[in-house]
Amino acid sequence: MVKRSRSRRMAESAWGVLLVGKAVILSAVVALLLASGVWVSWGTAQHVMLSKGRERGTMTVAACGDKTCTGPFVPTGPATARPRVTITRSVTHRTGEKLKVAVEPGTDDVVRTGWSGVLYAWVPLGGALLLAALVLAGGLRMPRSAWTAGLAGAALMVAAFALL
Template sequence: MRRNLAILLYGGVVALVLVAGVWSSWGTAQHVLLAKGRDHGTMTVSACGEDVCTGSYVPSGDSEPHARGVTIDRSVAAKKGERLPVVVKPGTDQVVRTGAAGVLHAWVPLGGALVLAALVIGGGLRMPRTAWATGLAGAALLTATFVAL
């Protein structure tokens, strides 16, 4: 009985961590994965602060121009003068990177959640093979994102 309660408790923690990772990732990933009908274009980074980079936006195709420029998270755009393919978040001047690098970057919170869940799976649930697989999947996602950006 006590073992079943522990499994239920640790299973709930794992589920909570993974759901939080997906929820946190989906906020950005939805704009990259469901980009049909959104404004696409290219951002040229002109300045970077601590949290965001700003720059000009050149729309592609039938996309709308943004006269005031656009902003992107600092972790995505590293250098001044860099040109990035982006999609605009509806109703804002914020953009997210598209392509493989954008997709990988959007799912970074899930990668961290997988690594964290692996510790609970291995230590709490006593499932070492599943823990290794979960941890390696998270590490692979984080590594692929680092290489792509």
């Protein structure tokens, strides 16, 4: 039986600690990416997905600038009509288009509702999934999880822009 030297055992132990530390740190990076994607997405998604107490209706796109479009808001329930509300230009196609929207409380900003609005609100999570896939594949050597996360993120983003 061959006896290992004490220094060799300590070196192997230190290498194991480094590998565990790498896995813990990269797992924390993946968790941080996904948590931040959910956090950013929820800022918009809550107005789209939670309908109780929200003003909902239709907006007719009247004019568009570089980043936003404006138009009148006609409510479908007990809300008040507004002569001018603002929506992000990336969710509209042309002036004169009627969009189903929800008003963000306390503002004159609106977000699209329906499946297109829900998917568009979760686009930041799709981007976070794509970034997490890179860390999973490259740093953690988890190719199946990386493919799953990457394909889910890409599918979310493609579906969002296909429905807009």
